[in-house]
Amino acid sequence: MASGFLFHELYMWHDTGRAALWHPAGLTVEPDLNAENSDTKRRFRNLLDVAGLLDHLVAIKARPAAVDEVQRVHTADYVKRIKTMSDAHGGDAGEATPFGPGSYEIALLAAGGTMAALDAVVGGEVANAYALVRPPGHHAEPDRGRGFCIFGNAALAVRHAQVRHKLGRVAVVDWDVHHGNGTQKMFYEDPSVLTISIHQDNWYPADSGHLHETGAGKGQGYNINVPLPPGSGRDPYIATFERVVAPALRRFKPELIVIASGFDGGIYDPLGRMMVTSTTYRKLARIMIDLAAELCGGRLLLTHEGGYSAAYVPYCGLAVMEELSGRKTNIGDPFAVFIDVAGGHHMYPHQEAVIAKAAALAQAVK
Numbered sequence: 001m002a003s004g005f006l007f008h009e010l011y012m013w014h015d016t017g018r019a020a021l022w023h024p025a026g027l028t029v030e031p032d033l034n035a036e037n038s039d040t041k042r043r044f045r046n047l048l049d050v051a052g053l054l055d056h057l058v059a060i061k062a063r064p065a066a067v068d069e070v071q072r073v074h075t076a077d078y079v080k081r082i083k084t085m086s087d088a089h090g091g092d093a094g095e096a097t098p099f100g101p102g103s104y105e106i107a108l109l110a111a112g113g114t115m116a117a118l119d120a121v122v123g124g125e126v127a128n129a130y131a132l133v134r135p136p137g138h139h140a141e142p143d144r145g146r147g148f149c150i151f152g153n154a155a156l157a158v159r160h161a162q163v164r165h166k167l168g169r170v171a172v173v174d175w176d177v178h179h180g181n182g183t184q185k186m187f188y189e190d191p192s193v194l195t196i197s198i199h200q201d202n203w204y205p206a207d208s209g210h211l212h213e214t215g216a217g218k219g220q221g222y223n224i225n226v227p228l229p230p231g232s233g234r235d236p237y238i239a240t241f242e243r244v245v246a247p248a249l250r251r252f253k254p255e256l257i258v259i260a261s262g263f264d265g266g267i268y269d270p271l272g273r274m275m276v277t278s279t280t281y282r283k284l285a286r287i288m289i290d291l292a293a294e295l296c297g298g299r300l301l302l303t304h305e306g307g308y309s310a311a312y313v314p315y316c317g318l319a320v321m322e323e324l325s326g327r328k329t330n331i332g333d334p335f336a337v338f339i340d341v342a343g344g345h346h347m348y349p350h351q352e353a354v355i356a357k358a359a360a361l362a363q364a365v366k
């Protein structure tokens with residue numbers, strides 16, 4: 001069975017305006033393109049096209065999420081506020097989440113697109129699926145947007161799987177370089193959703209994503225953070241997946257795995273300080289595909305989050321899509337010859353210490 005791929009041109013029209021990296025332009029900050037713009041995502045899709053892979057993927061049609069679906073994780077007030085601003089001239093959804101006119105509808109299309117991709121996976125129409133949506137979702141909280149995210153796409157897909165498809169346990173694995181604070185918050189007291197975030201230690205949001213944030217109430221033990229030190233590359237990332245993610249998922253036994261897929265752990269990313277290369281993303285994808293096959297009939301949905309190197313994200317994306325689809329193209333990562341042999345990919349003691357603590361949390365999952 002083929003893999004699914006979801007995209008919509010309107011995702012590229014979500015306008016984050018002028019900024020320098022993520023900081024709004026002003027009298028002391030010369031206007032540049034916001035780091036979260038359409039380039040990285042468009043170029044990711046373009047490379048799939050040029051590599052010939054797009055022809056072998058099942059195109060899944062996006063649909064807008066209904067307001068009551070979005071309100072499964074967001075407050076009615078928040079959803080209304082976004083619509084009002086979007087209908088006028090745009091605004092900011094909360095913290096560092098600027099948007100222009102029409103972004104309300106585009107954000108609904110991103111959330112609904114992720115749900116459509118989920119439907120295709122759970123319905124058995126595709127082996128697995130990648131939803132290349134924008135705006136991203138994992139920082140969005142119930143009542144405010146944060147970090148470029150308006151609606152929690154991954155969280156909404158999880159709730160959709162539970163409400164519409166009656167799935168029980170769902171796991172979310174977030175490999176974006178930033179903490180998946182929104183997803184964590186939405187399921188913090190919910191033992192039916194295991195949330196695991198692998199991210200750069202104390203990066204964004206500030207003071208978020210610590211090891212000691214393990215869930216609360218009935219959800220105690222069902223949230224695992226792996227705050228890797230800046231500079232982490234191949235070995236600590238792979239060890240995290242083998243020693244934390246895999247045992248946690250084996251104990252949890254999910255019926256579906258959702259990956260919040262950001263490529264800003266990439267070695268060239270302007271908003272992260274990690275050293276992940278396409279070779280490592282490929283390996284992480286392989287581990288997750290094998291886990292999904294072992295635990296939940298292969299049910300695996302990836303939804304796009306961050307990744308801000310327009311030059312490099314496409315090669316990370318292509319590597320993941322090759323693994324998902326089982327089809328190798330004849331386009332390789334042109335940077336690999338330098339970056340895979342760079343110094344710093346080995347495991348260092350300060351990384352080992354974090355992973356060992358997270359591995360202990362994984363052993364406590366029930």
Ligand SMILES: [Zn+2]
Binds near residue numbers: 176177178264305307
């Ligand atoms: Zn990110």
